[in-house]
Amino acid sequence: MTRTLVAGVDSSTQACKVVIRDAVTGELVRQGRAPHPPGTEVHPDEWWTALQAAVEDAGGWDDVSAISVAAQQHGMVCLDATGTVVRPALLWNDTRSAPDADDLVRELGNGDPEAGAKAWADAIGTVPVASFTVTKLRWLARCEPAHAARTAAVCLPHDWLTWRLRASEDSTTPDLTALTTDRSDASGTGYWAAATGYRQDLLERAFGRRPLLPLVLEPAERSGLARGGQVLGPGAGDNAAAALGVDAGPGDVIVSIGTSGTVFAVSETPTADPTGAVAGFADATGRFLPLVCTLNAARVLDVTARILGTDGDGLAELALSAPAGADGLVVIPYLEGERTPNRPNATGAVHGWTLANSTPAHLARAAIEGVLCGLADGLDALVAHGVAVQRVVLIGGGARNAAVRQIAPAVFGVPVIVPEPGEYVADGAARQAAWTLLGEAEPPQWKATRTDRYEASPTPWVRERYAELRDLVAQRLPH
Numbered sequence: 372m373t374r375t376l377v378a379g380v381d382s383s384t385q386a387c388k389v390v391i392r393d394a395v396t397g398e399l400v401r402q403g404r405a406p407h408p409p410g411t412e413v414h415p416d417e418w419w420t421a422l423q424a425a426v427e428d429a430g431g432w433d434d435v436s437a438i439s440v441a442a443q444q445h446g447m448v449c450l451d452a453t454g455t456v457v458r459p460a461l462l463w464n465d466t467r468s469a470p471d472a473d474d475l476v477r478e479l480g481n482g483d484p485e486a487g488a489k490a491w492a493d494a495i496g497t498v499p500v501a502s503f504t505v506t507k508l509r510w511l512a513r514c515e516p517a518h519a520a521r522t523a524a525v526c527l528p529h530d531w532l533t534w535r536l537r538a539s540e541d542s543t544t545p546d547l548t549a550l551t552t553d554r555s556d557a558s559g560t561g562y563w564a565a566a567t568g569y570r571q572d573l574l575e576r577a578f579g580r581r582p583l584l585p586l587v588l589e590p591a592e593r594s595g596l597a598r599g600g601q602v603l604g605p606g607a608g609d610n611a612a613a614a615l616g617v618d619a620g621p622g623d624v625i626v627s628i629g630t631s632g633t634v635f636a637v638s639e640t641p642t643a644d645p646t647g648a649v650a651g652f653a654d655a656t657g658r659f660l661p662l663v664c665t666l667n668a669a670r671v672l673d674v675t676a677r678i679l680g681t682d683g684d685g686l687a688e689l690a691l692s693a694p695a696g697a698d699g700l701v702v703i704p705y706l707e708g709e710r711t712p713n714r715p716n717a718t719g720a721v722h723g724w725t726l727a728n729s730t731p732a733h734l735a736r737a738a739i740e741g742v743l744c745g746l747a748d749g750l751d752a753l754v755a756h757g758v759a760v761q762r763v764v765l766i767g768g769g770a771r772n773a774a775v776r777q778i779a780p781a782v783f784g785v786p787v788i789v790p791e792p793g794e795y796v797a798d799g800a801a802r803q804a805a806w807t808l809l810g811e812a813e814p815p816q817w818k819a820t821r822t823d824r825y826e827a828s829p830t831p832w833v834r835e836r837y838a839e840l841r842d843l844v845a846q847r848l849p850h
């Protein structure tokens with residue numbers, strides 16, 4: 372019997388990943404990946420090239436019936452009237468629009484930043500920081516007026532890739548009105564809210580006018596057809612796709628340690644946090660996705676391993692040979708500045724250095740604990756906004772690290788479930804593709820993946836010491 376196949380794409384910060392699964396059972400049939408270039412400013416053509424390479428690595432997708440694209444959130448993709456990309460996209464981790472974020476917050480509060488933060492949270496569920504598209508558009512209008520003037524439409528990475536897959540089939544003249552997005556990614560722009568739809572007034576406030584925006588599709592609504600006739604799902608932001616991929620239930624908080632560190636849960640109700648810690652995103656099923664995001668996660672572990680002349684496994688072995696709390700050594704991991712807390716100009720720091728803790732093992736442990744403490748702060752912020760936490764589901768490249776898996780329950784103070792290593796964002800996109808194709812009311816129930824459960828005695832002193840020191844960091848040198 373021939374089976375029906377679906378494909379899910381994760382066009383994330385560091386790589387493009389493609390999974391091909393059985394639409395009914397969810398069985399993994401084949402997969403592929405290709406790297407993205409480094410940097411916080413990337414031309415969307417690079418994502419397209421990597422997508423083609425990842426599809427080829429996965430053995431092609433001519434036999435696939437539906438495709439959904441999930442991708443890194445917030446990236447600013449500007450298109451001119453002919454559909455040409457105006458300038459390389461500014462990514463979610465590009466902090467150059469931090470002053471524009473401050474300006475937008477202050478302006479909405481008529482000069483009062485606190486009132487402004489509350490007004491933004493009330494309007495869109497989120498207080499904009501440099502990551503959000505709305506602040507990048509203000510930056511473009513302020514710093515590159517010629518590019519701003521050429522911009523006819525603005526979309527996000529997953530919108531653009533879906534459009535390219537569709538446009539390549541549709542016609543020779545790209546049709547900007549065929550751009551689509553979904554609730555989850557639209558909620559990361561800063562000019563869309565579930566309750567109101569697009570807030571064109573906020574877009575105009577930031578950009579000075581109202582460029583064309585993608586149509587926001589319902590969950591499982593078809594975007595169109597790809598070149599090979601495959602149905603295109605609406606796609607999603609990568610975190611919303613991950614929630615679909617792990618089939619998170621009530622009491623589950625997902626922690627993803629990828630390029631970004633994210634802490635999020637599926638919720639029946641929206642949040643509006645005026646402190647800006649919790650972003651009030653929408654999910655990919657018609658619900659909500661309160662989320663905390665840090666800029667410094669797996670790459671902190673990568674560079675620490677590099678400094679210590681080892682790899683991820685070596686880092687884990689070293690970290691597990693040092694005591695909890697690393698004998699007072701504390702790493703504040705703000706290597707790329709930070710988003711939560713909002714410290715775009717901060718640098719990382721090492722505190723509490725003594726002769727006794729001057730070992731590779733102590734540094735390895737402190738780096739892992741530093742990343743986890745930042746995420747534990749995020750967990751607290753979610754709890755403060757009514758999210759129930761019974762267990763943490765740990766995913767992302769960092770979850771492949773044995774020390775991260777073992778230290779996480781001690782730092783978080785709750786059991787940690789680790790699904791078998793996989794590409795959960797791409798899996799969620801594939802599940803959405805199947806949902807779109809099958810046309811049922813809910814996503815298909817796929818066979819659950821094997822999980823391991825990690826428990827540990829809580830180490831609250833590790834978090835207390837981190838909390839005492841996290842604001843003691845130097846600022847970045849001016850460029």
Ligand SMILES: Nc1ncnc2c1ncn2[C@@H]1O[C@H](COP(=O)(O)OP(=O)(O)O)[C@@H](O)[C@H]1O
Pocket residue numbers: 383384385386628629630631669670672673683684766767768769771772773
């Ligand atoms: N064993 C490991 N220990 C620590 N980090 C790891 C390990 N395996 C992979 N990673 C890191 O995970 C990151 C990629 O994670 P991923 O979730 O795919 O990121 P993204 O989706 O942001 O591209 C890379 O920085 C990689 O080095």
Ligand SMILES: O=C(CO)[C@@H](O)[C@H](O)COP(=O)(O)O
Pocket residue numbers: 383384385442443444445463502559608609610629630631632633662664
């Ligand atoms: O900005 C956010 C969430 O708000 C990030 O989570 C990006 O969506 C990038 O994700 P990764 O590439 O790190 O998975």
